[in-house]
Amino acid sequence: xxxxxxxxxxxxxTSDSVIKQFVGNRIRYYDYPExxxxxxxxxxxxxxxxxxxxxxxxDQGLTTNFIFQIDVQSTDRKICKQVQAAVxxxxxxxxxxxxxxxxxxxFPETKLFVDARRYEGNxxxxxxxx
Numbered sequence: 001x002x003x004x005x006x007x008x009x010x011x012x013x014t015s016d017s018v019i020k021q022f023v024g025n026r027i028r029y030y031d032y033p034e035x036x037x038x039x040x041x042x043x044x045x046x047x048x049x050x051x052x053x054x055x056x057x058x059d060q061g062l063t064t065n066f067i068f069q070i071d072v073q074s075t076d077r078k079i080c081k082q083v084q085a086a087v088x089x090x091x092x093x094x095x096x097x098x099x100x101x102x103x104x105x106x107f108p109e110t111k112l113f114v115d116a117r118r119y120e121g122n123x124x125x126x127x128x129x130x
Contacts, residue, residue, distance in 0.1 A: 003127075004130070006045060008094065009068065010029075012094055013070075013090050022083050023083060026043065041074040044071040046070075048069055048118065049067055063126075066122075068119050070084075070118075072114070073112045080115040083115075095121045096119040096120060103115070
């Protein structure tokens, strides 16, 4: 059976008390509909490329590499930071490391602060069914 890293990340994030408190069930994959919850804190999990074999041996991939961007959007800048700190903790638990690029900006047209961070991680050896 194929595994789904998006589901694994979603499950890990929704288990965190800070994320539950501020984001609740407003976590989406790929995009967030503009007409939903415009004034409430929300999160988007977006894979930046397909999974890739990382380490090879005996003519097969031994680990799988992923890169995800996780956006937190809120009308409160400090809540964005607090939620992203919780995201980083949960992503670290999944063996992901934060990359150097991302976004930390206020958008006056939507009146939202956006903190978008990118994470890269590899599966354990022989865990390649993604």
